Amino acid sequence: MLDLLGMTRPELIAYVAEKFGKGEFYGDALFRELYGNSDRGRERSSSPAFVKFYSDLTSSPLPEVVRKEEEAGTVKFLLEMDKFPGTTPGNSPDTIIGRSRCSESVLIPMKNYSTLCLSSQIGCRFGCRFCATGQMGLVRNLSAAEIMAQVWTARFTLGASDLQNIVFMGMGEPFDNFDSILKAIDILSDERGLGIPKRRISVSTAGHCGGIEKLSALCAREPGENYHTLHLSLSLHSAIPEVRNSLMPIGKIYPLKQLRQCLQASPFSRIKDGLYIEYLIIPGVTDRPSDIDALKNFLDGMQVKINLIPYNPVKGSSWRAPCPEEINSLWLNLKESGYYCRTRTSKGETMMAACGQLGSRSRA
Numbered sequence: 001m002l003d004l005l006g007m008t009r010p011e012l013i014a015y016v017a018e019k020f021g022k023g024e025f026y027g028d029a030l031f032r033e034l035y036g037n038s039d040r041g042r043e044r045s046s047s048p049a050f051v052k053f054y055s056d057l058t059s060s061p062l063p064e065v066v067r068k069e070e071e072a073g074t075v076k077f078l079l080e081m082d083k084f085p086g087t088t089p090g091n092s093p094d095t096i097i098g099r100s101r102c103s104e105s106v107l108i109p110m111k112n113y114s115t116l117c118l119s120s121q122i123g124c125r126f127g128c129r130f131c132a133t134g135q136m137g138l139v140r141n142l143s144a145a146e147i148m149a150q151v152w153t154a155r156f157t158l159g160a161s162d163l164q165n166i167v168f169m170g171m172g173e174p175f176d177n178f179d180s181i182l183k184a185i186d187i188l189s190d191e192r193g194l195g196i197p198k199r200r201i202s203v204s205t206a207g208h209c210g211g212i213e214k215l216s217a218l219c220a221r222e223p224g225e226n227y228h229t230l231h232l233s234l235s236l237h238s239a240i241p242e243v244r245n246s247l248m249p250i251g252k253i254y255p256l257k258q259l260r261q262c263l264q265a266s267p268f269s270r271i272k273d274g275l276y277i278e279y280l281i282i283p284g285v286t287d288r289p290s291d292i293d294a295l296k297n298f299l300d301g302m303q304v305k306i307n308l309i310p311y312n313p314v315k316g317s318s319w320r321a322p323c324p325e326e327i328n329s330l331w332l333n334l335k336e337s338g339y340y341c342r343t344r345t346s347k348g349e350t351m352m353a354a355c356g357q358l359g360s361r362s363r364a
């Protein structure tokens with residue numbers, strides 16, 4: 001079953017043809033049955049042979065929900081990946097406890113639909129100072145099937161029938177696992193399955209220029225596939241090199257100058273709603289006048305929307321959360337300079353589901 005979730009529709013059709021000698025109808029119906037939102041079971045009732053075929057293929061278990069936390073409708077769930085036969089064994093040392101073998105996902109109810117925040121990796125190698133996942137180090141990449149298992153669980157185990165928005169903003173740097181997230185995007189957006197349009201899918205990066213360039217090249221090479229309608233969300237948090245490098249060590253690999261150049265060259269900075277800037281407000285660290293000037297300089301000439309994120313302290317942090325006056329002052333400053341800017345509400349904050357807090361065990 002897990003293997004099937006990692007296949008695009010053309011791959012599934014080819015697999016069914018090669019392994020079972022069945023025509024395109026079977027592979028196509030299997031894909032629709034796996035993901036289809038409407039009238040699940042239609043194929044089953046109309047074709048007893050297909051019922052048996054489907055049941056035989058999907059009888060093996062998927063990774064289990066080993067932990068679920070809920071608050072005000074927001075649900076964080078952990079899927080245990082490495083216990084599951086057939087997955088890539090984790091390279092975590094024996095001292096890492098079971099939780100490090102899990103993906104973490106968050107299902108967030110919005111006004112008219114649900115958003116699902118997905119993990120692309122277990123842990124992360126980039127070690128951002130404010131991020132609990134970064135403190136774990138990288139355990140391993142998740143396969144496309146393991147990413148889709150998070151979606152499948154949200155949709156069919158947790159019953160999120162109104163799932164219409166996907167953000168790759170959970171554990172991991174998505175562009176560090178480019179092929180898997182791209183395949184998951186193709187599966188998610190296939191209209192014969194879940195049919196979530198690419199314009200409802202956001203990929204969040206800490207500034208991985210290699211991934212931004214690869215995605216930009218793909219947009220140019222395959223214009224009909226609409227990859228340019230994805231949202232790119234950049235966790236910037238500071239536009240002063242020394243400050244950013246101390247917060248986000250990825251800045252030493254991909255310096256701000258290079259990051260600005262590759263964003264300028266990408267389609268996302270030229271399209272409305274293409275590029276979102278995530279900016280963490282840490283009092284005295286990222287909200288001083290010099291920080292705001294540097295931010296405006298960095299964004300000059302690009303079409304962006306800015307999300308301000310009040311810092312959520314994690315255990316052991318020396319920084320505090322900003323007060324409402326500090327948040328409002330920064331928001332007003334950027335708004336008066338002509339930027340579309342909003343303050344993001346961190347649903348699920350108290351259960352560690354807010355950005356940069358997945359993978360953490362306790363609050364400050």
Ligand code: SF4
Nearest residue numbers: 124128131134172206
């Ligand atoms: S913020 Fe993103 S890139 Fe940085 S350590 Fe956390 S998961 Fe990794």
